[in-house]
Amino acid sequence: MAYDNDAVYELHDQLMRKSAQMREALEQTSTQSAEDPTGQVSVRLDDPAIEITVGSFWRTSIRPEELSGVILETVNTVLLSRLEAWGASFTDDAPEVAAPPAPSPAIAANEITELVASADGEVFHRNVNRFIETFSTQLSSTLSQLSERAAQVHGGEDSEGHAQVDLDSRGTIVGLRLDEAWLRTADGGDVTDAIRSALSTAQASLSAATPALPFEGTPLAQYAEGMADPVEMIRLLTKGS
CATH class of the missing domain: 3.30.1310 (Ybab; Chain: A;)
Known part of the structure; x- marks a missing residue:
């Protein structure tokens, strides 16, 4: 071993x-x-x-x-x-x-042992069952929701509507539409300003739609921290009365 x-x-x-x-x-x-x-x-x-x-x-x-x-x-x-x-x-x-x-695995193991030892057995059992049930029934919908979020396109345009920019969930430009009639007389500075304004609006829309935590807003949001930290998960499963 x-x-x-x-x-x-x-x-x-x-x-x-x-x-x-x-x-x-x-x-x-x-x-x-x-x-x-x-x-x-x-x-x-x-x-x-x-x-x-x-x-x-x-x-x-x-x-x-x-x-x-x-x-x-x-x-x-x-x-x-x-x-x-x-x-x-x-x-x-x-x-x-x-x-x-x-981090030392021994520290985490000791903390987990202490949390389990001091927990109310009935509460721990109930929380574990609740987690298993929630995870098994909500995982599919959570993954579907995360996939939809990742596939979203966030658009923005300048105040005059001359330029429209689309960003994917990573902030990459995936679409750009320019008013061709306006372009026939617009100089480079005007086009640059319009694109930058549309890009700024699209980036603001993306930021507003991007949660701070990956699972935020999904059925598994309450377990988000625990999924990344085993000590936090045990703390979550042992709390309550």
Whole structure:
């Protein structure tokens, strides 16, 4: 058993180090930028912010009905560049990054033992049964609700309605619509301002719809903290009278 425990802790340590290495690589590649072939559309990603700029002479090389597509293609180029840079920086020979110290399992085990020992047996039994019943009956609807939340698109537009931006649940731009009639006379600064205003509105909508805790608003919300922390789960199951 001691050997098995040592192997588990060694695996945990390796996973923690790899996770830290991945975070370090992501931080180093969080800023990326790109331009379209004409140089009139530029996109800069400084995670999590994204900045889109349309040049003063965009109409000399891009037709109004093509502009939104050019912008989205440039956004995708930036996202792909970041992914490639991250993949290149996270290799087997990447420098080691110290992982945060893991809490001692003995401390958690002792705390759990004390909580169970001091609990009212009847209350503990009732809470465990309630948790099992809730988890088994509500898991499907909770997962469905979380899937729906992840699939939501959050839109925003500027005050004049010239630009409309759609974001997915991760904040990635998945849609852009521009008023083509307005584009025929709008200069680059006007287009840039409209897009940034629409993007800001969409980001505010996304923030308002994103709960602080992943399970918030779902049938399993009351057990959210316990699912991430075994001590908190036992504390939850032993409380009450």
